[in-house]
Amino acid sequence: MKKILLLFAGITLFISCKSGQNQSSKNSSELNELVSIMQGHYSSEIQSKEDKDYYNISLRMTPIWKEKGNYLFVEQAIFDKQDKPYRVRVYRVTQKSENEFISEIFTIKNEKDWIGKWATPKDYDKLTESDIELKEGCQVTLKRDGKNNFSGATGDKTCPSELRGASFANSIVTVTKNEILSWDQGFDKEGKQVWGATKGGYRFIKMKE
Incomplete structure (x- = not known):
């Protein structure tokens, strides 16, 4: 039997958001490149057909708050239950150095009020920075490996997790x-994995819409 809660708990720790000043006019071409390829609607359908231990997951990332920086509104759901996402977040991507980028993640207060608003994105203008809360220590540092190719991970044991007896979570992205490949796992204080995929990350393929 598939352990839905264990697999879903860690998917997409890697993408994020953080309150701050307007940076849209300061973007480098590399930062624009990263934010651009992250946007869109993704599915893990192919992987789910190849391996029954993986579900067909919908991952949708919609740009918001363009005047404030590089923000994305994210929903994840079982593909045929997209009206009931199990994960709702807001993310922001920033540049750390010439070849490094930081991705942080925020939870959303009253997240149910924002489900499905990707269909009318202007509605996100009503969402404010006071409505989101940073998940401390769960940011991912991404390095640009080449054109349209970025990879990275969370810090070593920096992202706390209490799910299923976990002490911390790791994400490799x-x-x-x-395509986005995300392998998210939770470990207890002895370093034993207690949730998340065991074979490898979820493989999300961008859909044509």
Whole structure:
């Protein structure tokens, strides 16, 4: 029997958001590249057909708050239950150095009020920075490996997790033009894995819409 809660708990720790000043006018071409390829609607359908231990997951990332920086509104759901996402977040991506980028993640207060608003994105203008809360220590540092190719991970034991007896969570991520690979796992204080995929990350393929 598939352990839905264990698998879903860690998917997409890697993408994020953080309150701050307007940076949209300061973006480098590399930062624009990363934010651009992250946007869109993704599915893990192919992987789910190849391996029954993986579900067909919908991952949808919609740009919001463009005047404030590089923000994305994210929903994840079983593909045929997209009206009931199990994960709702807001993310922001920033540049750390010439070849490094930081991705942080925020939870949303009253998240049910925002489900499905990707269909009318102007509605996100009503969402404010006071409505989101940073998940401390769960940011991912991504390095640009080449054109439309970024990879990275969370810090070593920096992202706290209490799910299923976990002490911390790790995430390993690769972002390319049409695919995101995210391997998220939770470990107890002895370093034993207690949730998350065991074979490898979820492979999300960007859909044509």
